[in-house]
Amino acid sequence: MKDLLIELFSEEIPSGMQALGSMNFKKLMTEGLVDAGLTYENAAVFFTPTRLVLIVSGLIDMSSSEILERRGPRTDAPENAVLGFLRSTGLKRNDLEVQKVKNGEFFFAKIKKPGRPSGAIVSETLKKTIEGFPWPKSMRWGAGTMKWARPLKNIMGILYDETGANVIDLTIDGLVANNKSVGHRFLAGQSFSVNSFDDLKLKLKKSFVILDQAERRAEIKNSATNGAFALGFDVVEDELLLNEVTGLVEWPTVLIGQIDKEFLELPAEVLQVSMRQHQKFFSLKRKKTNRIEGFITVANIKTKDQGATILRGNQKVLSARLSDAKFFLENDLRVVNSGMLSWIEKLKNVTFHKKLGNQNERVERLRVKSIELSDIVGANKKLVEQAALFAKADLASEMVYEFPELQGVMGSHYAKFCDFPVEVALAIREHYSPLGPTDKCPTEPVSVTVSLADKLDVLISFWKAGERPTGSKDPFALRRAALGVIRLLVENNISLDLVSQMSSLENEKALDLLNFIYDRFRVFLRDDDVTHDIVDACLAANSNNDIFISYLKAKALSKVLNSESGRDLVQGFKRSNNILTKAESDDGVSYELDPDTKFFEVKEEHELWSDLNNLSDEVAKAVAQNNFSVAVEYLAELRKPIDNFFSMVKVNSENSIVRRNRLCLLHRIKTTITKIADLSLIEG
Amino acid sequence: MTNKTNKPKSFQEIIFRLQRYWSDFGCAIMQPYDIEVGAGTFHPATTLRALGPKPWAVAYVQPSRRPTDGRYGENPNRLQHYYQFQVLIKPSPEDFQSLYLKSLEVIGIDLKLHDIRFVEDDWESPTLGAWGLGWEVWCDGMEVSQFTYFQQMAGYDCKPVSGEITYGLERLAMYVLGVNHVMELPFNDPSSMHHVKYGDIFMQVEAEYSRWNFDVADTKILFQHFEDAEKECKAILATKEIDPKFEKRIVMAHPAYDQCLKASHLFNLLDARGVISVTERQAYIGRVRALAKACADGFLLTDAGGYLE
Numbered sequence: 001m002k003d004l005l006i007e008l009f010s011e012e013i014p015s016g017m018q019a020l021g022s023m024n025f026k027k028l029m030t031e032g033l034v035d036a037g038l039t040y041e042n043a044a045v046f047f048t049p050t051r052l053v054l055i056v057s058g059l060i061d062m063s064s065s066e067i068l069e070r071r072g073p074r075t076d077a078p079e080n081a082v083l084g085f086l087r088s089t090g091l092k093r094n095d096l097e098v099q100k101v102k103n104g105e106f107f108f109a110k111i112k113k114p115g116r117p118s119g120a121i122v123s124e125t126l127k128k129t130i131e132g133f134p135w136p137k138s139m140r141w142g143a144g145t146m147k148w149a150r151p152l153k154n155i156m157g158i159l160y161d162e163t164g165a166n167v168i169d170l171t172i173d174g175l176v177a178n179n180k181s182v183g184h185r186f187l188a189g190q191s192f193s194v195n196s197f198d199d200l201k202l203k204l205k206k207s208f209v210i211l212d213q214a215e216r217r218a219e220i221k222n223s224a225t226n227g228a229f230a231l232g233f234d235v236v237e238d239e240l241l242l243n244e245v246t247g248l249v250e251w252p253t254v255l256i257g258q259i260d261k262e263f264l265e266l267p268a269e270v271l272q273v274s275m276r277q278h279q280k281f282f283s284l285k286r287k288k289t290n291r292i293e294g295f296i297t298v299a300n301i302k303t304k305d306q307g308a309t310i311l312r313g314n315q316k317v318l319s320a321r322l323s324d325a326k327f328f329l330e331n332d333l334r335v336v337n338s339g340m341l342s343w344i345e346k347l348k349n350v351t352f353h354k355k356l357g358n359q360n361e362r363v364e365r366l367r368v369k370s371i372e373l374s375d376i377v378g379a380n381k382k383l384v385e386q387a388a389l390f391a392k393a394d395l396a397s398e399m400v401y402e403f404p405e406l407q408g409v410m411g412s413h414y415a416k417f418c419d420f421p422v423e424v425a426l427a428i429r430e431h432y433s434p435l436g437p438t439d440k441c442p443t444e445p446v447s448v449t450v451s452l453a454d455k456l457d458v459l460i461s462f463w464k465a466g467e468r469p470t471g472s473k474d475p476f477a478l479r480r481a482a483l484g485v486i487r488l489l490v491e492n493n494i495s496l497d498l499v500s501q502m503s504s505l506e507n508e509k510a511l512d513l514l515n516f517i518y519d520r521f522r523v524f525l526r527d528d529d530v531t532h533d534i535v536d537a538c539l540a541a542n543s544n545n546d547i548f549i550s551y552l553k554a555k556a557l558s559k560v561l562n563s564e565s566g567r568d569l570v571q572g573f574k575r576s577n578n579i580l581t582k583a584e585s586d587d588g589v590s591y592e593l594d595p596d597t598k599f600f601e602v603k604e605e606h607e608l609w610s611d612l613n614n615l616s617d618e619v620a621k622a623v624a625q626n627n628f629s630v631a632v633e634y635l636a637e638l639r640k641p642i643d644n645f646f647s648m649v650k651v652n653s654e655n656s657i658v659r660r661n662r663l664c665l666l667h668r669i670k671t672t673i674t675k676i677a678d679l680s681l682i683e684g
Numbered sequence: 685m686t687n688k689t690n691k692p693k694s695f696q697e698i699i700f701r702l703q704r705y706w707s708d709f710g711c712a713i714m715q716p717y718d719i720e721v722g723a724g725t726f727h728p729a730t731t732l733r734a735l736g737p738k739p740w741a742v743a744y745v746q747p748s749r750r751p752t753d754g755r756y757g758e759n760p761n762r763l764q765h766y767y768q769f770q771v772l773i774k775p776s777p778e779d780f781q782s783l784y785l786k787s788l789e790v791i792g793i794d795l796k797l798h799d800i801r802f803v804e805d806d807w808e809s810p811t812l813g814a815w816g817l818g819w820e821v822w823c824d825g826m827e828v829s830q831f832t833y834f835q836q837m838a839g840y841d842c843k844p845v846s847g848e849i850t851y852g853l854e855r856l857a858m859y860v861l862g863v864n865h866v867m868e869l870p871f872n873d874p875s876s877m878h879h880v881k882y883g884d885i886f887m888q889v890e891a892e893y894s895r896w897n898f899d900v901a902d903t904k905i906l907f908q909h910f911e912d913a914e915k916e917c918k919a920i921l922a923t924k925e926i927d928p929k930f931e932k933r934i935v936m937a938h939p940a941y942d943q944c945l946k947a948s949h950l951f952n953l954l955d956a957r958g959v960i961s962v963t964e965r966q967a968y969i970g971r972v973r974a975l976a977k978a979c980a981d982g983f984l985l986t987d988a989g990g991y992l993e
Contacts, residue, residue, distance in 0.1 A: 011781055012819060014804035049802075137806070139817040141833050143775040143844035150817065151776075151833070185785075186795050248801065279825050297825060299799040310799045313824025313859065320761050327759065349961050 004040075004056040004122055005197050006168075007156040007181055008130070012049045013149045015247030017136060019213075021149065022047040024134055029054055032125035037063030038118055046211045048250045050185075053211060055197045059122075059159070062115035072096065072107035082107065119159055123170040123177070126157060130172055146173035156181050156194060165195040183207020184251050186301055208251040208302070217246040223254040224282060224296050231256060233284035233294050241276055248280070249300040255311045256284070258294045263322040266329065268292045269409045270399065274321050277403070279314065328398040335397070336414045343396035350395060353476070355465035362457070363392050369453035376496055377452065379445035380423070387427035387450045390415060394428075408432045423447075434487050436480055437527065441487045452488045455481040456501055463505055463513045482520040489547045490524075493626075498545040514545060521547060530558040533683045540678040549626065556628040557677055565639050572642035573669065573679040579651050580666040591663040599661040604648040608641040609665060616672050623675060635673055642669065691792040694870045695857045695882060698791050699745055702769050702851065705790045706743035709783065711771065714744035719942055720949040723748050724770030724850055728941055731812060731976070732983045733772065734837045734846040736990035740774040745853070749949065751897035751956035757883070757890035760865040761855065764893050765886070769851040776833055776847025784821070784831065784849055792860050799824050807832045811948055811972045813839045816848070828856045838980030854882070897956045906957070910950040910968075917943035917975045921982050933993070937982035944975035 006029070013021065026045040033040065033056070041058025072085035075098055086093060089109040096107045130152075138147040146152065157168035157177040170177040181200060182191040188207035194200045201211055210216045221242060228235045233256070245252075259271065271292050275281035284294030297314045299307055335342055347359035356362070370388035374381045394400045394411035412429035416422075423446040430447040431454050433439055442448050458481050462468065469478050489496055498517065502510040518539060522532045538553040560566040584590055600606050615634045622631035651666065653659045673679055692698050703713050717727040724746035725731060733740045746768050754764030777783060781802070789795060802819035807830065809815070818832035830850040834842045854866050863869050867883025920940040927934045951968050954960050960968060983989040 012802040012804075016804075137817065139833055139835055139845075140843075141776050141845050141847070142778065186800070248803065300801060301796075301799050303797050305797065307799075309797050310824045313798070313826060316864070317825045323760070324762075327755075351961075 001058050001060055002118065002159045002161045003197065004054070004059050004118075005156070005158050005160065005194070005200065006054045006126065007154075007194075007200065008052045008152060009154040009156065009181065010050055010148055010152045011150040015049070015244045017149055018047045018049070018052075018247045019243075021133075021135065022052050025052050025054055025129065028129040028133070029125060030056065032128060033059065033121060036121045036125060037115070038121050047213055047247070048209060048211060048216075049248060050250070051181075051211075053200070057197075059118055061118050063118075063121060065115040066113045068111045068113055070109045070111060071101075072109055075105045075107060085109065119166065119168060122157070122159065123168045126155075126168065126170055126177075127172060130155075144173045146175075154178070154180065154182075158194065158196075160196050183209050184301075187251065210251065213246055216249065216252055217242060220245060220249075220252045220254060220298055223252070224298075227254055227256050228284050228294070228296065231294070232287050234287060235296065236272065236283040236285055236292070238276065238282060241280065241282060245280055245298045249298055251300055251302060253299040253302050253307055255297050255299055255307045255314070256294060257297065257311050257315050257318075259292070260315075260319050260322070263319070263326065264291065264293060266322060266325055267409070267413050269406055270325050270329070270403070271322070273403050273406060274325055275318065277405075278321055279318060281314075281318070325399070325402070328402055332397045332399050332410070332414065333417065336417050339418065340390060340393045340414060343393040344389065346396040347392060353462075353465070353467070355467065356461050359392055359395055362461075363389065365457050365461070366391060366450070366453055369457050370450050373449050373453050373456075373496075374445075377445050377449045377492070377494055379449040383421055383423050383427075383446045384449045386420065387424045387431070387446050388453065390420070390424070391428050391431050391450055391454065427451075434484050437483065437487075437524075441491045443492060448488055448492050448494070452485065452494075452496075455484045455488070459485070459513060459517075460502060460505060463502075463509050468512065468516065478516075479520060482517045483524060485517060486521050486524050486547055490551045493548060495544070495546050495548050498547065517547070521550070525551070525554055528555070530554050531683075533681055534558050534561065534677075537677040537679055537681040540681055541674045541676060549628075552626060552628045553632075553676055556632040559629065560632045560636050561682065563636075565636050567684075568643065569636055569639040570679050570682045572639055572646065573673055575646060576642065576666045576669050577680050580663060580670060583652070583663050591660065591667040593664050595661045595664040595668070599658055601658060602648050604641070604644045605662070605665065608645045609668075611638060611641045612665075612668050612672055616668075619672065619675060628676065631676055635676060638669070638672070692860060693873045693875075695853070695861075696872055698857050698860060699767075699769065699853065701791050702787060703743065703745075705787050706771055709741075711741045711743040711773070714742050716744060716746050717945075719945045720749050721746065721945055722750055722948065722952055724768040725809065725812070725814075725848065726945055726948065727770065728938055730770060730772045730846075730848065731814075731837065732937065732941060732980070733988070734774060734834050734842055734848075735840055735980055735983055736988070737843065738774075738988065738990050739844075740772065740846070743769070743771045745769055749952070751893075751952050754890065754894035754897050754956070756894040757867060757887045761858075763854065763866060763886070763890055764897060765889065767853040769853050771849040772846055774842075774846040775844035780847045780849075781831075784829070787849075788823070788828075791856070793823060802831065805830065805832075810969050811951075812837065812976050813973045816842075818848075823859060826855065826859060828852060828859065838977045840980060840984070897953060899957075901953055901957055903954060903957050903959045906950050906954050910947055910954070913943045913947040913950065914971060914975060917941075917947065918978070921978050925985070935982050935985045937979055937986055937989070940975075940982055941979040944972065944979050947975055948972045 022045040026043055030040065030043050039060055040056045043056045046053040070089060073081040085107060089111055091109050096109055099106060099108050135149045138149055140147055141151040152175065155170065155175050155177045156179060157170060158165040158179050159168065165179060167179050168177045179193045180191045181194050182188065183204060184207055192203050194203065204211050210219065224235050272283045275283055275295050279297065282296040283292045284296060285291065286293040295318065299310050303310065344360060344363060347363060350359040352359050352362045367385060367388040370384045371381055374384040390411065394407060394414060397410055399410045400407050408429045408431065412425045415425035415428050423444060426444055427447040427450045430442040431450040433451060434441040442451050459478060462476060462478055498514060499510060502513060505513065522535050525535050526532065534557050535554050538550045538557060542550045561570065595609060597606065597609065615638060618634045619631045622634065649662065651659065651662045653662065692701060707713050714729050721727065727744065727746050729742050729744065747765060748768050749765050751764050753762050755762045785795060785800065801822040803822050805818060805820040807816045807818060814834065814837045816832040816834040820827045821829040821831055828851065832848045834846045834848060836842060854869065857869055858866060861869060867881065867887050869882035871880045871882050871885060917940045920936050920943065923936065925933045925935050951972060985991050
């Protein structure tokens with residue numbers, strides 16, 4: 001048994017590709033080895049900007065041998081045929097076996113396919129892996145034909161145990177595998193030879209490379225936190241940036257700097273985005289002021305001046321960037337001072353989508369829709385109109401042109417600068433939310449109204465243009481918009497007839513959009529552990545296409561249906577409904593009338609009827625108050641009278657009057673229960 | 685080679701050292717192209733010579749114009765006219781990164797004192813129909829160069845691959861010389877008889893061009909020039925390959941490409957004037973790309989493009 005160690009050393013691979021690349025490297029190699037008959041004990045993979053390192057331990061030395069059986073000619077075949085078979089198998093006549101099978105007697109050859117040494121398999125597998133590597137984007141270089149994420153410079157590959165290490169025999173496009181590795185580009189000396197994984201790790205560390213990405217990540221995080229703390233700062237957490245930075249350095253050195261005073265007036269979001277985006281700096285909040293006043297940059301080198309030169313350089317770049325931001329802000333404020341209307345005019349030149357016109361037209365639709373929705377949401381119409389009108393104004397600002405992710409945020413700052421009411425400024429910021437399932441959902445009525453209007457407008461506009469998402473493609477984030485509509489309605493207790501909102505769409509498109517939103521609704525509730533059949537049962541009983549009410553019903557129903565009485569209620573309902581549906585279809589009538597108590601024959605009929613009457617009122621009362629958990633509990637009380645009824649009564653009585661009367665009773669069960677949900681859609 | 689502790693004293697000395705360095709490596713040191721371009725990449729010594737199979741190694745300074753970046757000379761880092769130092773080597777050499785790093789040492793950057801990083805940057809030029817992979821090179825957080833392995837040029841796969849380095853000379857010089865505002869850069873040695881700063885030469889020029897680019901340039905004339913350049917480019921390429929005067933085959937890829945460059949710059953000027961809407965933008969870029977593609981087609985029919993008669 002041996003351990004296999006491979007290092008693929010290249011020029012700097014983009015940080016975002018390293019983790020996935022390393023996982024693919026491990027997967028392709030280990031699967032390839034196993035497919036070729038080599039088993040192993042453990043495998044792990046490591047990466048830095050310039051290397052992918054795979055260690056496979058406990059790899060067996062030979063793949064196991066196999067015996068292949070081949071049928072030859074019949075025993076009575078001409079001599080030439082037999083000789084040909086011997087030639088092709090490389091066997092002698094004595095080696096052949098004779099076997100009787102159902103259509104005669106045949107020669108059989110047993111060919112032993114010997115196991116192959118791991119070295120040969122490893123080099124084949126590695127060659128295949130490198131040549132077919134699934135980088136999201138790869139390139140060629142020089143005059144070669146090989147492709148890699150960036151030029152591949154060296155392949156180190158050894159199979160080793162305590163007796164020594166052997167280099168893998170492999171040449172690809174001029175690169176010959178060897179046992180060499182090299183340390184940090186600027187800090188380390190010559191390349192060195194490697195005889196084991198531990199040896200590599202140790203020598204790399206001496207050569208200023210922390211191979212293990214988790215170790216580098218922890219090192220950055222700890223130094224940043226401790227360093228910031230010592231200076232009275234808190235690091236603004238940013239896991240994505242931490243991952244990215246981990247993939248940019250081999251020998252991380254955390255350096256802490258302060259933002260020039262003249263820029264502290266810039267909005268915090270501008271500081272953060274500018275530092276993160278352009279410089280890959282972490283933001284530091286000063287504990288005392290609770291403001292962003294510092295930054296952390298992670299260098300890839302240790303210097304004799306403790307990074308002073310590096311920090312000075314970074315500080316200078318930051319100042320230049322921020323003075324640019326200040327320049328944009330000052331230009332923007334000139335427009336803001338005059339009321340921002342010129343921006344809305346300018347939005348005529350900004351395309352929203354080629355089939356959907358420009359952003360100015362979008363603003364007008366948004367304004368109309370927002371006003372329309374303000375009563376339903378319960379928001380001040382004047383504020384809603386102002387917020388809708390200026391919601392997209394910042395798309396014409398220089399700051400948002402430079403930092404698109406600050407849309408809404410800058411608009412909000414500018415609105416405050418104009419002394420717009422706080423609700424308006426907040427709505428301008430929040431109307432893009434929620435951006436997905438975990439993003440904060442607006443709750444202020446003005447924000448909710450404009451956000452809802454914006455999402456409905458986007459959905460309706462795209463449907464009108466025939467641009468619904470297909471398959472996994474959703475470039476305009478319409479699924480997210482639909483989820484936004486759902487969350488806004490559900491989390492703010494808003495009853496809204498969705499179909500009436502889609503009156504500008506043709507019927508077919510409106511139905512398709514409604515189903516699209518319902519699909520998102522099923523996913524939304526699935527994440528809440530409500531199964532799709534419960535959602536469907538509630539949607540089927542939902543004459544107003546009202547998401548909020550369906551949500552309340554589904555949650556209440558889901559809770560009750562998890563109990564035994566709930567499951568029995570479903571069975572009782574289904575039984576009742578089956579009989580009723582069949583009878584109505586056989587007889588061609590609908591048994592909508594109230595039953596007549598004088599035709600009841602047993603007390604179970606009386607009991608069921610009186611329970612239905614009593615409960616109907618209670619259910620109606622609870623429904624009127626949107627108190628569906630109470631309504632559903634009342635329904636659950638029907639389970640017993642329904643069960644008793646069916647155990648004592650045969651619905652299809654010979655007496656047609658009694659039969660009709662009982663069917664009317666069943667019809668009443670149906671209308672009572674389907675006020676909440678169509679339980680026939682519940683599975684099981 | 686220059687001692688690395690010996691810092692350059694001026695903007696022009698940085699250029700001299702880079703030229704010397706790449707000359708010593710074996711590059712032909714060419715001079716700037718005499719038509720307005722947005723970047724060194726547009727010089728035919730890069731755009732056209734990256735095409736075809738023939739080896740090639742050049743370096744040159746290229747004045748570059750970006751009308752929208754004009755700031756009247758007031759912004760410490762932004763100019764509508766600046767200089768790039770461009771290196772193009774085909775096929776890209778094996779130790780291209782180390783060669784580049786050595787060039788930084790030559791202009792006085794101590795690699796053990798600074799943080800030099802190769803940060804992902806996928807380069808794409810929609811107007812040239814070109815793309816490549818590589819990095820922007822950061823020195824202490826500042827982008828000082830672009831480093832690209834060309835994969836496609838004018839729609840053609842680059843085989844072999846050219847390696848391109850573009851140094852942003854003003855930024856690099858500001859860093860090396862420790863100057864905070866571009867106009868303060870010593871253009872020549874401060875101890876020379878007639879010392880000039882960058883601003884002595886360009887401050888007024890930047891203000892003049894900024895005003896003209898943004899507010900004055902006659903857009904009607906610019907639109908007309910664009911149409912003319914496009915028309916002439918197509919006409920040149922449509923001309924029969926055989927010159928009737930000498931009965932010789934002469935494909936005029938370079939004159940056609942000049943017209944393509946003019947069209948490209950005119951588009952940039954119109955853009956700065958703010959008269960091209962978002963939707964039209966794509967259409968104009970597409971027209972320039974079509975010209976670049978046609979010029980590339982023409983170049984591949986010439987000797988330099990590897991055409992064999």
